[in-house]
Amino acid sequence: QVQLVESGGGLVQAGGSLRLHCAASGRTFSSYTMGWFRQAPGKDREFVAAITWSSGYYADSVKGRFTISRDNAKNTVYLQMNSLKPEDTAVYYCAARRIIGVVANSAQYEYWGQGTQVTVSS
Secondary structure (H helix, E strand, C coil), rough: CCCCCEEEEEEEECCCEEEEEECCCCCCCCCEEEEEECCCCCCEEEEEEECCCCCCCCCCCCCEEEEEECCCCCCCCEEECCCCCCCEEEEEEEEEECCCCCCCCHHHHCCCCCCCEEEEEE
């Protein structure tokens, strides 16, 4: 069983930056694929980024602006978000998948955090 707790969301102006954190419980954190998804009001949840042991993968909409990383010693995964745009406004969710391998399908992730709100003003 894995519990995920996100933090770091907030209100930022367009062009600004935020760093999201996801703290995970459990002793096998390093064996999980970790992902970030987001959901804007009235829209479906969408893939943002994911990381296996060290390689990050990104949705086209965030490539070059967002960076996913992990610190297995701290059981934490991060999402550094730069050059934020109003369309990045959403609730951001951290997710964990027991199998190593990046997938963009949210149904393939077994564990989810409660989410953290990111609001980008124009």
